Structures are given as C-alpha cells and as structure tokens.
Amino acid sequence: MNHVAFYLSNKDNKVEFVKRLVSGAVLPRLKHLKPAIFSEETINKLISEEIRHDIYLVQTQVKNSLLHSSQGERKQALLDYIISKNPEYLIVDNIYDSLDTEAQVQLKHNLTEIANHIPLVQLAVRRSDILPFIETVYRIEGKNRLVELQNESKPTDTSRFRFQIPYSKPENVKKEESLVRFKNVSIKYKERCVLNNISWEIKSGEFWQLIGKNGSGKTTILSLITGENPKAYQQDITLFGFKKGSGESIWDIKKHIGSFSSEYLRGFRRLDSVENMMLSGFYDSIGLYKYPNEREILVAKQWLNILGFYELRKQPFLSLSKGYQRLILIARAMVKQPKLLVLDEPTNDLDDHDATLFCELVNKIASETQTAILYVSHRKEPNLKPQFIYQLTTNTSGSIGSIVNV
Ligand SMILES: Nc1ncnc2c1ncn2[C@@H]1O[C@H](COP(=O)(O)OP(=O)(O)OP(=O)(O)O)[C@@H](O)[C@H]1O
Numbered sequence: 001m002n003h004v005a006f007y008l009s010n011k012d013n014k015v016e017f018v019k020r021l022v023s024g025a026v027l028p029r030l031k032h033l034k035p036a037i038f039s040e041e042t043i044n045k046l047i048s049e050e051i052r053h054d055i056y057l058v059q060t061q062v063k064n065s066l067l068h069s070s071q072g073e074r075k076q077a078l079l080d081y082i083i084s085k086n087p088e089y090l091i092v093d094n095i096y097d098s099l100d101t102e103a104q105v106q107l108k109h110n111l112t113e114i115a116n117h118i119p120l121v122q123l124a125v126r127r128s129d130i131l132p133f134i135e136t137v138y139r140i141e142g143k144n145r146l147v148e149l150q151n152e153s154k155p156t157d158t159s160r161f162r163f164q165i166p167y168s169k170p171e172n173v174k175k176e177e178s179l180v181r182f183k184n185v186s187i188k189y190k191e192r193c194v195l196n197n198i199s200w201e202i203k204s205g206e207f208w209q210l211i212g213k214n215g216s217g218k219t220t221i222l223s224l225i226t227g228e229n230p231k232a233y234q235q236d237i238t239l240f241g242f243k244k245g246s247g248e249s250i251w252d253i254k255k256h257i258g259s260f261s262s263e264y265l266r267g268f269r270r271l272d273s274v275e276n277m278m279l280s281g282f283y284d285s286i287g288l289y290k291y292p293n294e295r296e297i298l299v300a301k302q303w304l305n306i307l308g309f310y311e312l313r314k315q316p317f318l319s320l321s322k323g324y325q326r327l328i329l330i331a332r333a334m335v336k337q338p339k340l341l342v343l344d345e346p347t348n349d350l351d352d353h354d355a356t357l358f359c360e361l362v363n364k365i366a367s368e369t370q371t372a373i374l375y376v377s378h379r380k381e382p383n384l385k386p387q388f389i390y391q392l393t394t395n396t397s398g399s400i401g402s403i404v405n406v
Pocket of ligand 1: 064068069070071072073098189190194212213214215216217218219220221
C-alpha cells in the first residue's frame with residue numbers, strides 16, 4: 001500500500017488542496033475510491049450541525065455531544081465515526097493537534113492499523129508529525145506542483161520583531177500582585193467531577209504553562225478565569241482582587257484579560273481589515289463593532305509595526321495566512337495591556353515556520369512586559385520557555401493539580 005504525506009505550509013490553500021485531493025486531481029489512483037476526512041474542519045462542520053440543526057451524528061465515549069466535549073474527546077469520537085463508515089481511503093489532517101501524549105501514541109497506533117487496510121494520505125504542517133510508515137512526502141511548489149521532499153532544512157526567519165512593545169502603564173501592575181487565586185476549587189458537570197480541590201495562584205509577570213491529559217479540565221480552568229463559566233460563583237476564586245460573587249461585573253474581570261484560542265475563528269466570516277481586527281482587542285470582540293479613539297488607533301498601529309504588518313493593515317484579515325492571522329490575534333489580545341494573557345492551544349495548525357514566529361512573539365511579551373502569561377498546550381514548543389508548569393492529573397474524583405519542575 002502506498003501511503004503519502006503532504007508537508008504543507010500555512011501559505012498553502014488547504015481547503016482548495018483537499019478539494020483537489022478528493023476530486024482525484026492530485027493522486028489519480030484514488031479518484032474512484034470513497035474518502036473520509038479526519039480533520040478539525042470535519043469536527044467544526046459536525047459541531048455546526050449540532051448547533052444549527054440539533055443533529056448529533058457523533059457521540060464521545062462519555063456520551064457527550066461534540067460541542068460539550070474536550071478537544072481530545074472530539075478527535076477520538078470523529079475517528080471512530082468515520083471508520084465505522086468504511087471509507088476506501090483516509091485523509092488525515094494535523095493529526096496531533098490538541099491531543100495529549102498518550103492519545104497521540106494511541107492515534108498513531110490506530111492509524112498504523114488502519115493503514116494496513118486502506119491507503120492513507122496525511123497532511124502535516126509540522127515535519128515531526130509525519131507518520132513513520134509514510135513512504136513518500138511531497139511539498140507543494142507554486143500553485144499545484146508537487147515536489148518530493150528531501151532532507152532539506154528550511155531557513156528560519158528569526159528576530160523578526162524589531163520594535164519594542166508599547167507598554168505604557170506598568171505602574172498599574174504591582175510586583176507579585178495576585179491576579180488569579182483558586183482555593184479548593186471543585187467542579188462537576190452533571191454528576192461527573194472534573195476538578196478536585198484545585199488551589200493555585202498566578203502573580204503578575206509570571207509565565208505559566210497549564211498541562212494535563214485530554215479531558216483533565218484545562219479549558220474548564222480557563223473558563224473559570226475568563227468569566228465564561230457560571231460554576232465559578234459557587235467557588236473560592238479571587239480574580240484581580242475581586243472575590244468571585246462579591247458584586248464584580250464581568251467587565252471588572254475581562255478588562256484585565258487578553259485571550260487567544262485557536263477556536264476563535266470558528267465561523268468567523270466578516271470582512272474586517274487587519275487593522276480593525278487588531279483594534280477589536282480593545283472591546284473584547286472578534287472583529288470591530290465600535291469606533292475606536294485616537295489612542296487606540298495609535299497603539300494598534302504600533303503593534304502592526306512590531307509584527308511588520310503595517311503595510312498590510314487595510315487588507316482583509318481573512319486574506320492572510322493562518323500563521324499571520326494568529327500573530328495578529330495574539331497582538332489583538334495584548335493591545336489593551338492586560339494583566340493576564342491567556343493562550344489556549346495557540347500553536348494548533350501552525351506550520352514550523354509560523355510556530356517559530358509565534359514563540360518569538362510570546363517570549364518577547366514575556367520579557368518586555370509585566371503581563372502574566374497562561375499558556376495551554378499539549379505540544380512541546382522547544383523555543384518557548386515558561387517559568388512554571390501547573391499539571392492536572394486525572395482521577396476518578398476529578399483532576400488534582402500540582403506544580404511540576406520546568
Ligand atoms: N459544558 C459541559 N457539559 C458537560 N461536560 C463538559 C462540559 N464542558 C466540559 N465538559 C467535560 O469536562 C471534562 C473536562 O473538559 P475540558 O475541556 O476542561 O478538558 P481539557 O483538559 O481542556 O481537554 P482537552 O485537552 O481535550 O481540550 C471533559 O470530560 C468534558 O467532556
């Protein structure tokens with residue numbers, strides 16, 4: 001069986017490429033076979049069906065809908081579902097994003113098994129993700145030309161960000177100020193305990209990574225911090241000096257947090273320019289719905305300069321590559337000089353080159369500002385250097401937390 005991988009970059013139009021693959025234009029030998037696609041796109045489509053039409057085609061092992069499941073649970077459920085449909089070949093895209101180490105090993109094992117029976121076509125943006133049994137790896141040159149990948153190493157674009165970050169109000173942040181404090185926080189969904197007695201503190205200027213297996217409760221912790229989870233009210237949580245439930249408004253909390261999640265662009269179709277997208281960070285919206293003032297416009301321009309995107313400011317945001325969109329969304333989270341920057345799986349879907357840029361930007365924020373960073377990811381980014389790691393360890397009575405050595 002001949003298995004093939006395509007090592008793509010964020011500049012390649014993946015949606016178009018998948019269409020051409022399925023039509024047989026790229027690999028004519030697969031033209032008359034029935035494909036199945038294992039990708040984030042497929043998950044997003046199924047979630048849209050759940051939301052818009054109340055159609056629940058896929059259930060996870062714990063019998064949740066996709067919408068209410070963790071990222072890892074979604075991927076496992078999707079693979080089970082598509083294999084049950086007996087495809088004649090399988091297209092797998094960015095297989096390891098959002099999966100914990102154990103789930104990655106399991107998925108690799110499952111795909112190896114599937115590849116004994118049907119051809120597998122892998123799309124990868126990280127070279128290290130390419131499955132070991134793949135015989136041929138191509139990259140795309142120009143519009144559609146396939147070039148077999150040799151062991152060439154790509155030059156990395158280092159020190160791209162030349163200007164200093166505009167940070168005008170460090171006096172507002174006290175050294176060692178407590179930003180987030182959880183005391184014995186326990187959370188249940190229905191009768192299932194997800195978090196068990198979590199006590200944790202994040203102080204100003206600190207750089208944390210939150211790790212834990214799929215379903216261990218990382219996103220739940222983030223939602224307790226960002227104010228999106230009503231269960232926070234029954235807990236002993238203090239955010240930016242406000243004890244939860246003490247009459248603070250959501251804005252009292254939100255104004256201190258800049259956040260980025262790789263899910264932010266799900267369903268985003270607006271025509272906002274790059275500059276407007278950057279400005280929307282002042283209003284916590286994705287896309288600009290208000291008139292910004294002069295200072296806000298100035299700060300947004302400074303950030304565009306740092307990223308080297310000033311010339312692109314009038315272009316539609318969605319016309320940029322995924323990696324560039326992501327850099328803008330991270331800067332967007334920073335424009336209001338938040339005390340805490342929350343990054344949820346920020347390198348999902350980023351190619352090797354853009355992941356390097358991303359790490360450079362986050363390191364720059366960590367070293368030049370007083371903003372504390374909370375970074376959630378399964379992927380080890382060797383260029384990223386958090387100071388502290390908080391680990392959730394799953395348990396039948398909910399996950400417990402501990403600080404592990406970096
Ligand atoms: N609104 C909800 N209703 C019911 N169950 C939920 C809800 N939100 C999360 N859960 C469940 O709580 C558990 C923890 O989910 P969470 O998304 O916090 O995990 P995670 O550590 O972020 O996982 P992943 O790494 O896979 O994204 C999961 O089993 C999930 O299915």
